[in-house]
């Protein structure tokens with residue numbers, strides 16, 4: 564497969580997306596750039612691109628093996644991966660197991676409080692508006708997704724949560740919450756897209772509850788690079804038995 568094409572299709576805050584010779588396939592290149600608070604805080608986390616790319620691929624391969632359809636095709640370098648080109652559904656799906664972040668702030672629930680059941684939230688993926696929290700009705704009325712698709716997103720997100728909680732538990736990590744994005748393939752299938760990494764998950768050490776994710780950058784807690792490396796090392800170990808490739812196209 565030709566991966567030498569360098570037509571940049573779009574550049575986001577954390578990744579660049581390039582066209583390939585195959586119109587159904589794009590090459591994603593992960594950057595070390597880090598942003599927080601809707602782009603107000605900017606910086607770099609050395610080695611983050613390589614870690615997020617490889618960690619995301621290990622987890623996508625794991626989810627794929629357990630029946631979750633994903634965009635993952637093949638890792639081509641430390642920071643680059645071929646994925647199925649999808650039309651991203653502009654709904655960010657957040658799953659929370661413990662209270663943290665905007666949930667704690669908005670609703671006055673102490674960070675780290677166990678939730679009685681996993682909570683799924685939808686946010687409108689729109690940087691200008693600051694990714695606002697929306698209801699199903701908002702999503703349908705804005706034409707972001709159909710009601711049946713939202714049900715599908717909710718049930719996929721809960722399955723992903725279940726599988727990730729178990730995998731991260733093998734790593735001695737508590738999955739506090741995470742954000743995922745889904746996309747539609749040309750034939751209308753909904754697949755998990757984007758990334759799963761310490762940028763998009765809150766992960767705490769199971770024993771000490773030390774934060775090992777992007778909150779170290781957001782909150783200036785220090786040791787940011789070390790935290791990303793620690794998480795990646797543990798995930799690599801827990802995923803050691805997995806095949807390297809996802810589904811082929």
Ligand SMILES: Nc1ncnc2c1ncn2[C@@H]1O[C@H](COP(=O)(O)OP(=O)(O)O)[C@@H](O)[C@H]1O
Pocket residue numbers: 573574575576577578579580589634646647648649650651744746756757758
């Ligand atoms: N399989 C895919 N096909 C097309 N676009 C994708 C795919 N996976 C992720 N993307 C998109 O690539 C863009 C770049 O990613 P990123 O830098 O994380 O963007 P953002 O600044 O929106 O967080 C995002 O718009 C993301 O939704």
Ligand SMILES: [Mg+2]
Pocket residue numbers: 575576577
């Ligand atoms: Mg992103």
